């Protein structure tokens with residue numbers, strides 16, 4: 213039944229329509245730096261500006277987008293394979309009409325797919341690529357043998373770090389690890405800054421280290437203050453952008469989203485993501 217729905221949908225969309233979703237991975241070196249909160253609130257901000265956004269929780273075994281939203285999801289990505297459902301059965305709708313796919317435990321299934329399941333998964337992603345403006349993956353911390361495929365396949369990464377030296381060092385190692393394999397477009401968000409000056413300072417330090425030692429540019433996307441409104445929102449199980457629209461963190465994430473949308477688009481190869489992902493997974 214679900215399979216039929218997907219087929220019908222594919223027919224309606226037509227075989228000639230182009231993919232146009234831009235794929236973004238939200239990554240970090242160290243854990244707990246604010247990726248999931250940023251992924252969710254950045255997605256909500258884009259959605260509030262009329263973009264069609266799908267947020268995909270890919271944090272292996274520890275997904276928590278639904279917890280941040282105060283929802284208990286009926287399905288997660290696992291059901292796509294185990295119950296042979298279509299992707300449309302597992303997409304949930306959040307505030308601002310944001311679509312999301314919840315994480316769940318044991319999610320590493322999606323990183324170990326046999327030929328048949330991989331084909332099914334990529335086919336479903338292909339449908340999504342035609343439908344959304346942005347597909348945003350909330351990744352776990354660091355790079356693993358499994359998540360690297362997604363990080364190398366997406367159009368761009370948004371790297372999150374805090375001003376803590378440990379977080380910055382890990383962020384740098386993460387960029388280095390990825391850039392040694394492939395040049396990739398990296399945006400940078402500095403989260404939990406004390407003040408604007410500290411944010412700018414950290415941004416400049418990261419940027420110049422990457423430029424000097426890795427000969428690559430990172431694109432500054434903005435800084436987000438350390439704000440108790442974020443913890444309040446997490447406790448209330450509401451996205452901070454909705455819990456307190458006027459909080460400093462909310463104003464900052466809006467600014468980040470505006471900055472992001474204001475950049476000239478560099479998307480050139482509109483089937484790049486799926487082809488790269490297929491190649492990276494099957495080469496493994």
Ligand SMILES: Nc1ncnc2c1ncn2[C@@H]1O[C@H](COP(=O)(O)OP(=O)(O)OP(=O)(O)O)[C@@H](O)[C@H]1O
Pocket residue numbers: 240242243244245246247248249250271351352353403404436437438439440442443446461
């Ligand atoms: N700007 C901020 N101001 C204050 N607290 C923050 C801010 N950003 C994040 N936090 C705190 O950090 C916690 C962790 O955030 P989050 O879960 O988004 O991090 P993460 O990088 O996704 O973690 P993980 O690596 O485990 O996936 C939040 O629950 C919140 O308490």
Ligand SMILES: [Mg+2]
Pocket residue numbers: 247248249271276350351352
């Ligand atoms: Mg997270």
